[in-house]
Amino acid sequence: xxxxxxxxxxxxxxxxxxxxxxxxxxxxxxxxxxxxxxxxxxxxxxxxxxxxxxxxxxxxxxxxxxxxxxxxxxxxxxxxxxxxxxxxxxxxxxxxxxxxxxxxxxxxxxxxxxxxxxx
Amino acid sequence: xxxxxxxxxxxxxxxxxxxxxxxxxxxxxxxxxxxxxxxxxxxxxxxxxxxxxxxxxxxxxxxxxxxxxxxxxxxxxxxxxxxxxxxxxxxxxxxxxxxxxxxxxxxxxxxxxxxx
Numbered sequence: 001x002x003x004x005x006x007x008x009x010x011x012x013x014x015x016x017x018x019x020x021x022x023x024x025x026x027x028x029x030x031x032x033x034x035x036x037x038x039x040x041x042x043x044x045x046x047x048x049x050x051x052x053x054x055x056x057x058x059x060x061x062x063x064x065x066x067x068x069x070x071x072x073x074x075x076x077x078x079x080x081x082x083x084x085x086x087x088x089x090x091x092x093x094x095x096x097x098x099x100x101x102x103x104x105x106x107x108x109x110x111x112x113x114x115x116x117x118x119x
Numbered sequence: 120x121x122x123x124x125x126x127x128x129x130x131x132x133x134x135x136x137x138x139x140x141x142x143x144x145x146x147x148x149x150x151x152x153x154x155x156x157x158x159x160x161x162x163x164x165x166x167x168x169x170x171x172x173x174x175x176x177x178x179x180x181x182x183x184x185x186x187x188x189x190x191x192x193x194x195x196x197x198x199x200x201x202x203x204x205x206x207x208x209x210x211x212x213x214x215x216x217x218x219x220x221x222x223x224x225x226x227x228x229x230x231x232x233x234x235x
Contacts, residue, residue: 004161035223043207045162045226091161095222105150105169105213106177107224109161 003027004092004110012116013082020067021077021113023092032096034075035107036066039089048090051075079115087117121146123227125210130232132197132204140195140230142210149215151193152224155179156207165208168193169215197232205234 005024013019025034036048051059051066059066067076079086093107123144132138144151150169154162164177168187182201187193193212197204208231211224 009159037226043209043229043231045209045211045224047223047225050223093161105152105215105222105224106164106167107162109154109163111159111161 002110003108004094006092006110006113008113009111010114010116012118014118015084016081018078018080019082019086019115021079021090021092021115022074023076023110024072024074025092025094026073027094027096029096032094034066034068035093035095036064036075036077037091037093038086039091039112041088045091049077082117084117084119087115089114123210123212123225125208125227125230127230128228130230132232132234134234135199137196137198138232140197140208140210140232142193142195142227143191144193144210144212144225144227145191146212146225147190148212148225149190150213151187152211152213153177153183153185153193153195154209154211156209156229162209165195204232207231 003026032053034051038046049059049061049064051068058068063080065078089112091112092110095107126141152167153165156162163179165183166185168174171190174185174187184196209229210227213222213224
């Protein structure tokens with residue numbers, strides 16, 4: 001079974017609109033972390049936001065927020081007021097087990113969603 | 120400026136040749152990683168290292184080798200045993216043990232390898 005599933009291969013969104021990128025995950029570990037990364041056409045991966053499985057509140061970082069629904073095992077990324085510079089690939093990733101422990105740093109990535117912002 | 124450098128940006132190799140991709144970081148991170156990215160796919164982990172002189176296989180280690188002789192450096196060798204080496208290779212690092220709880224990975228700009 002896929003550990004991380006991103007069902008939207010591509011999305012087109014009008015500039016200034018909000019957009020939600022879907023991510024579902026599968027793990028039996030009670031302790032895990034979920035990450036979102038942005039990959040512009042240059043290729044470099046840029047960290048956007050993190051949600052821990054024990055975090056009580058949904059994570060927010062500027063225009064990025066994470067809609068974390070633990071029971072549904074989903075961690076959707078919401079980008080508010082989209083901008084042309086948001087056009088990129090977006091990847092959801094999961095780390096199982098607690099962070100900062102030896103051997104628990106591996107990330108499993110989804111296949112990504114290509115977001116295109118239309119002017 | 121702290122960061123991760125990868126060289127070269129583009130690399131061409133003839134079939135049957137080994138090639139080494141460089142990855143250097145000056146972030147004082149303990150952990151380093153190598154990923155492979157193919158079109159339409161996410162990143163897949165090749166090798167990772169939590170400390171100097173120690174490394175572990177990831178999900179797709181066959182045909183690859185690494186070394187970790189210095190904290191700053193984690194070179195990846197793509198050997199002739201790798202059946203389909205044409206891909207985009209990304210190196211990453213994180214604080215590792217003792218880092219922040221979410222310990223995000225920081226990525227280099229990548230190397231695009233093409234086998235001719």
